[in-house]
Every structure is written in C-alpha cells, then in structure tokens.
Amino acid sequence: MDINLIVNGAAYSRQSAYTALKFAEQACDQGHSISQVFFYRDGVSQGNFLAMTLADEFNAVEAWVAFARDHDVKLVVCVSAAERRGIINQQQQAEFGKPSANLHPAFAVEGLGAMHDASLSANRTVTFR
Amino acid sequence: MVGKKKLLYVFEDGPYSxxxxxxxxxxxxxxxxxxxxxxxxxxxDGVFQLNAGQSANSQPTGLKQYTNAFKALSDFDVHQIFVHDLSLIARGLSQKELLIDTRLLDSPKVAQLIAQQDKVFTF
Amino acid sequence: MSALITITESLFNRPSLYEQLAFASNGDSILLIQDAVLGLQSPIALASFLAKCDVQGIGVFALQEDCDLRGIDNQYNTISLVDYAGFVALVVGNEKQIAW
Known part of the structure; x- marks a missing residue:
C-alpha cells in the first residue's frame, strides 16, 4: 500500500516526529511504501539541520534523512510554513539575502499542492499532530 | 462525479492565538x-474563526484579520461549509453572527459527513 | 468508509477530544497514542468513554510503547495494546485516518 504522511508537530517540543518516524519505518518493514512525508505547520522545524541534540537523544533531522535515504522517500517542507518559521535552503538564502540557510539538503521545499498531490494519489494519508 | 475525492478540512481552534x-x-x-x-x-473553538464581530487591526504591523478571506471561498467554488450546532450554541454564537453562509449540523450529521470523506485534514 | 481515529492528548487535559466520539461511526477504530495513554492508568477515568465506544461499535486500542515509556499499566481489558506493526495494520485496515 502507498501511504503519505503529514507531520505537523515541532522537532524536540513534540513526540510527533518520533511517532511518525517509527510508524513510517514499520510500514516500510511490512512492505508498504511511504511516497512522501510532508512537514507542515511547526513540523517544518524537523528539516533544520542546525538543530543539536546530545549523543544519546533522538535527532529528528538526522533520523528523517537516514530513513528517506534507506527507503527512497521524498521529504518536503511546506514553503510558506517554513519561511515564516525561518527554515530556508541555500537558494532561498541567496534570493532573500539571509545570513544563513538551515534546511537540510535532503528536504525539498514545495507548496501545499505537493501535500494534496500525495494525499490524492496515496491509498492512505496519516497525519501526526 | 467519478474520480473526484471528498476532502474535509476541520477547524478546531479559535483565531489569533x-x-x-x-x-x-x-x-x-x-x-x-x-x-x-x-x-x-x-x-x-473553531466556530470563532467565523465570528463576524472580529475587529480588523488598523495597524499594518498588527495581527491582520485573515478570517475575512473566508468570504472569498465562494469565488474558489467552495460552498460546503458546515458548523457543529452545539459548538456554536455553547459559545454564545448564532448562525446569523457568522461571516459567511454556513449549514448547521448536529452531532450525528457531523459523524455522517466525516464518514463520507476520502480524506480528513485536521487543524 | 471506516476511519482510524488517533488521539494524542490526555483525557484529563483535553476532555473535549473524547466528547468527539459523537462524530465517530460504527466500525471505526480509535488508537490512543502519546499522552492519550495517560487515561489507561486509572480504572475509572476512561470507563464511560469505553462504554460509549462499546455501544457505538468502536474498537479502542493503545500504543504499547507509549504506555511503557510513561510507566502506564493498562487497567482495561477492552483496550487492546498494539505495537507499531499494529498501528500500521490499523491504518491499512481502515480507509482513512483522522488525527484528533
């Protein structure tokens, strides 16, 4: 089955990212495919690769990047939600003259159309708040 | 129509905070x-999103009354706008105090609406 | 179309989420995750909610790992504890998921 995820909870502040990732890994282990993980609202903070955690703590951005690499999953942050929260890639940094970029390059920056595309084509859509 | 999917967007919180x-x-x-x-x-509390009594902030740097944009939904051909009746009544609002035309649903009708959907996006 | 409803917040802090049971349909399933498992420790806290679920024909599940993390002992034999594989099976087994 093809499943897409919508993740709205902030990195570190909420368990949401961890729950979503564990779900996604288990779905793949069972032979399902995760077509896209769309990060919306505070969920966009999970693309921030400047986030630092202690060695024995869950690091959302590293965990998502490893998961996406292993299972060929598309990670997407919502452009408007991410810009408002200061999560931008190098292209946006250059375009808007910001001092730094912080979005991990494994994450794509797309609009809410991407969330709808994935939700309309997938067999199941699972939202993590 | 064949191929069209039913998508429901659920508003649960009030505006601004x-x-x-x-x-x-x-x-x-x-x-x-x-x-x-x-x-x-x-x-x-999502019913307060549609409260017509919201004051537009005249300061350009203040919180803008984005809820006026609900009035534009009909221009986008979005006409199915439902309000849970008990949520509205319990909060001292009535249908005529809302920004746009809505249809009131009791709890069983809300359950029916949700049951008919292909996807439900909650906020 | 049957739904899997996931609840992430506790009955004690967000009772209104549990009143939304009125919006669920016969054949739906509810999975309690994150702080929603906090209600499982008390043998009375979830009793009336579960009785209503039973009347409405709604199955109730809770995520074992979230109970274990919080030291919660499930007091209800009508709540089935599931692992993440069970979570995936619930998503696959219902046409849609709704995050309350």
Missing part, C-alpha cells in the same frame, strides 16, 4: 484548485 486557522485556510485554498469535492467543518 495560534496559526491553526490561517494554515488550515491556506490548505483549503490550495485544495480548492484540485477540483475535488471540498468541505469545511468548524468544531469546538
């Missing part, structure tokens, strides 16, 4: 361009 309402509305406006069967449902 958080971004749930405006980020739900952003999702609705994009969803409307996909030519599916779109509905909005206002539950709990």
């Amino acid at each position: 958080g971004s749930a309402g405006i980020e739900a509305l952003d999702a609705v406006l994009i969803g409307a361009s996909f030519e599916q069967e779109i509905s909005l449902l206002f539950l709990n």
Whole structure:
C-alpha cells in the first residue's frame, strides 16, 4: 500500500516526529511504501539541520534523512510554513539575502499542492499532530 | 462525479492565538484548485474563526484579520461549509453572527459527513 | 468508509477530544497514542468513554510503547495494546485516518 504522511508537530517540543518516524519505518518493514512525508505547520522545524541534540537523544533531522535515504522517500517542507518559521535552503538564502540557510539538503521545499498531490494519489494519508 | 475525492478540512481552534486557522485556510485554498469535492467543518473553538464581530487591526504591523478571506471561498467554488450546532450554541454564537453562509449540523450529521470523506485534514 | 481515529492528548487535559466520539461511526477504530495513554492508568477515568465506544461499535486500542515509556499499566481489558506493526495494520485496515 502507498501511504503519505503529514507531520505537523515541532522537532524536540513534540513526540510527533518520533511517532511518525517509527510508524513510517514499520510500514516500510511490512512492505508498504511511504511516497512522501510532508512537514507542515511547526513540523517544518524537523528539516533544520542546525538543530543539536546530545549523543544519546533522538535527532529528528538526522533520523528523517537516514530513513528517506534507506527507503527512497521524498521529504518536503511546506514553503510558506517554513519561511515564516525561518527554515530556508541555500537558494532561498541567496534570493532573500539571509545570513544563513538551515534546511537540510535532503528536504525539498514545495507548496501545499505537493501535500494534496500525495494525499490524492496515496491509498492512505496519516497525519501526526 | 467519478474520480473526484471528498476532502474535509476541520477547524478546531479559535483565531489569533495560534496559526491553526490561517494554515488550515491556506490548505483549503490550495485544495480548492484540485477540483475535488471540498468541505469545511468548524468544531469546538473553531466556530470563532467565523465570528463576524472580529475587529480588523488598523495597524499594518498588527495581527491582520485573515478570517475575512473566508468570504472569498465562494469565488474558489467552495460552498460546503458546515458548523457543529452545539459548538456554536455553547459559545454564545448564532448562525446569523457568522461571516459567511454556513449549514448547521448536529452531532450525528457531523459523524455522517466525516464518514463520507476520502480524506480528513485536521487543524 | 471506516476511519482510524488517533488521539494524542490526555483525557484529563483535553476532555473535549473524547466528547468527539459523537462524530465517530460504527466500525471505526480509535488508537490512543502519546499522552492519550495517560487515561489507561486509572480504572475509572476512561470507563464511560469505553462504554460509549462499546455501544457505538468502536474498537479502542493503545500504543504499547507509549504506555511503557510513561510507566502506564493498562487497567482495561477492552483496550487492546498494539505495537507499531499494529498501528500500521490499523491504518491499512481502515480507509482513512483522522488525527484528533
């Protein structure tokens, strides 16, 4: 089955990212495919690769990047939600003259159309708040 | 129509203290361009999103009254706008005090609406 | 179309989420995750909610790992504890998921 995820909870502040990732890994282990993980609202903070955690703590951005690499999953942050929260890639940094970029390059920056595309084509859509 | 999916966007929080309402509305406006069967449902404090008594902030740097944008939904061909009746009544509001035309649903009708959907996006 | 409803917040802090049971339909399933498992420790806290679920024909599940993390002992034999594989099976087994 093809499943897409919508993740709205902030990195570190909420368990949401961890729950979503564990779900996604288990779905793949069972032979399902995760077509896209769309990060919306505070969920966009999970693309921030400047986030630092202690060695024995869950690091959302590293965990998502490893998961996406292993299972060929598309990670997407919502452009408007991410810009408002200061999560931008190098292209946006250059375009808007910001001092730094912080979005991990494994994450794509797309609009809410991407969330709808994935939700309309997938067999199941699972939202993590 | 064959091939069209039913998408429901649920508004659960009031305006201004958080971004749930405006980020739900952003999702609705994009969803409307996909030519599916779109509905909005206002539950709990979400009914305050549609309260007509909100004062537009005249300061350009203040919080803007984004809820006026709900009036534009009909331009996007979004007409299925539902409000949970008990949520509205319990909060001292009535249908005529809302920004736009809505249909009131009791709890069993809300359950029916949700049961008919292909996807439900909650905010 | 049957739904899997996931609840992430506790009955004690967000009772209104549990009143939304009125919006669920016969054949739906509810999975309690994150702080929603906090209600499982008390043998009375979830009793009336579960009785209503039973009347409405709604199955109730809770995520074992979230109980274990919080030291919660499930007091209800009508709540089935599931692992993440069970979570995936619930998503696959219902046409849609709704995050309350």
